[in-house]
Amino acid sequence: GAGVSQSPSNKVTEKGKDVELRCDPISGHTALYWYRQSLGQGLEFLIYFQGNSAPDKSGLPSDRFSAERTGGSVSTLTIQRTQQEDSAVYLCASSLAGATHNEQFFGPGTRLTVL
């Protein structure tokens, strides 16, 4: 079946512009995560959605970052007034709530470059 998809795959933007990154999770997965991975670095947790519960936003690095998940499915991560340090790969993952294990399935990522 279809896995997690993300768009765009690459995004180049100018400093100060806003960007929107999209994630389509696996159908039926109620948990959705956003991570940031800078070049050669680990997975930095950004935000986590679980069903209809309030999202865990504890990983968002600043108020320029926000995310929404509409209808419990598609999610968008918005970065306002982008800075060069925002350049990274943004990974989305989803998992099936209530499963006997919590395997996260990752999307291919969006590579963001801020000039």
Added chain:
Amino acid sequence: GENVEQHPSTLSVQEGDSAVIKCTYSDSASNYFPWYKQELGKRPQLIIDIRSNVGEKKDQRIAVTLNKTAKHFSLHITETQPEDSAVYFCAASRVNNNDMRFGAGTRLTVKP
């Protein structure tokens, strides 16, 4: 919330040698510990996991061990091959609670 620490950050071994990566966690209620492998330019994928009702789990050349008392778990790769070269991430969460946190990753290089 959960905090996971992972060591070492980089590891280089000769082909055929063993590799060990260690993680510690902070939440004593965590009971699910997966390991993900991320090859260069690809997405992370689950390679093995362990739950707290067992102390060790093996799958061919890879094994995980868990010490709940000490709150640490390890990944062991035996007879390493060049295709094992990748970044490995550990993680911890509670089963049926999807709030999972990852370690910072270990870049493993297997030299032929």
